[in-house]
Amino acid sequence: MxxxxxxxxxxxxxxxxxxxxxxxxxxxxxxxxxxxxxxxxxxxxxxxxxxxxxxxxxxxxxxxxxxxxxxxxxxxADQAKVEISMRKMLSNISHDLKTPLTVVLGYVEMLHTDPTMTEDERQVILKKVHMKTIEVMELIHKFFDLAKLESGDKEIELTRINLNEVCQDNILSFYDLLIAKGFSVDIDIPNEQLYGHGNTAVLSRVLNNLISNAITYGEDGKTLGMTLRSDEKTVYIDIWDKGKGISESHIDKVFERMYTLEDSRNRIYQGSGLGLTITKRLVEALGGEIHLSSKPYDKTVFTILLKRMNY
Known part of the structure; x- marks a missing residue:
């Protein structure tokens, strides 16, 4: 025990x-x-x-x-990336606003200080001032459009839209310009009516931006194409050209705010760097995606993906 x-x-x-x-x-x-x-x-x-x-x-x-x-x-890490992007954006937009405003100021001073100027000369300068002012306003509008898209303030009504009609209307609106510039145009839109979840006005703006981009950067290839295709769930719109393209190191950056290619230093390629960023945000607002592939002087393709709607 x-x-x-x-x-x-x-x-x-x-x-x-x-x-x-x-x-x-x-x-x-x-x-x-x-x-x-x-x-x-x-x-x-x-x-x-x-x-x-x-x-x-x-x-x-x-x-x-x-x-x-x-x-x-x-x-x-994301915050640091956003801060770097914002600093770059503010720097670039300050430069892009300063340049045309400096030109406008120079023209105004000429009008104000040169009493010997003829009426025809004044009209020429006033026309240039008008064009530069429009350039500044367009840049400001792009900046605020992007701000609204990224803040979610811009509401977009999504409905069933006929993609055949939207694609045809937009490529035809550029047809005369393309022919005048010596482009050959390759349009591949099927007879079958394809419908997608989207917004006609927003998609038209996206296509407008991409076609304008292809004309500017693809001019060396003198070929521009649009293809509409689909599978069971998705509709694809390809805007492509055979110009100088975009190198692989730049592909992931082209949709970033205020990003411009090195050729933007050349006046004929100069841009605000907001166009493709706005384009991507608009596609995302439609519930879609946009992708880019490029092989210089062979084929550069921007592809929009939208949800297919059969009924």
Missing amino acids: VFFLIMIIVILIGFIFFQYSTQKNKDEDLRYIYEKLQNILEKQTAVKLLVVTDNKELQKLLVAINHLLVAMQTTK
């Missing part, structure tokens, strides 16, 4: 010691986690918490903390 009691006491002492040891290890683990988190937050490092433990609840806590750390680090 005494031996039995001694065994019980030994077991109880062992259990108490085990609990104490476990609690001590848990306290040490929690202390380590706290100190490590403090270090990560102070130094803004990208490391994760690694603790070897058999405690299931502590393991769950570590997994949750590491998920939060990853989310925080991702948010920080």
Whole structure:
């Protein structure tokens, strides 16, 4: 009987010691986690918490903390990217506004200070001032359009639209210009009527932007094409040209705010860098996607993907 009691006491002492040891290890683990988190937050490092433990609840806590750390680090990286993009955008738009306004100011000073100027000369200068003013207004409108799209303030009503008609109307509106510039035009629109989930006015603006872009950057190839195709769930619109194209290193950047190709330094290619960004945001507002592939002087293709609607 005494031996039995001694065994019980030994077991109880062992259990108490085990609990104490476990609690001590848990306290040490929690202390380590706290100190490590403090270090990560102070130094803004990208490391994760690694603790070897058999405690299931502590393991769950570590997994949750590491998920939060990853989310925080991702948010920080995205924020840094946005800040860099915004600084670049403000720098570029300041430059793009300053250039035509400086020209306008120069013309106004000429009109104001030159009493010998003839009426015909004044009319020529006034026409140039008018054109530059329109250029500035268009840039400002693009900037605010992009701001509205990215803030979600611009509501777009989505309905079932006939894509055959939208594509035909838009490519035909450029047909005379294309022929005058010596382009050959390749239009591949099927007889079958294809319908998509979208907005006629918004899609027309997208196609307008892409066709204008193809005329400007694809002029060397003297070929422009439009293809309308589909599968069971998606309708695809391809706008393509055979011009100088876009190198692989630039493809992922062309839809970024204020991004312009190196050729934008050349006056005939100069642009605000907002056109393709607005185009992408408009396509996304339609619930679609836009992709780009390019092989210089072979084929550069912008492809719009929209949800197909049969009924």
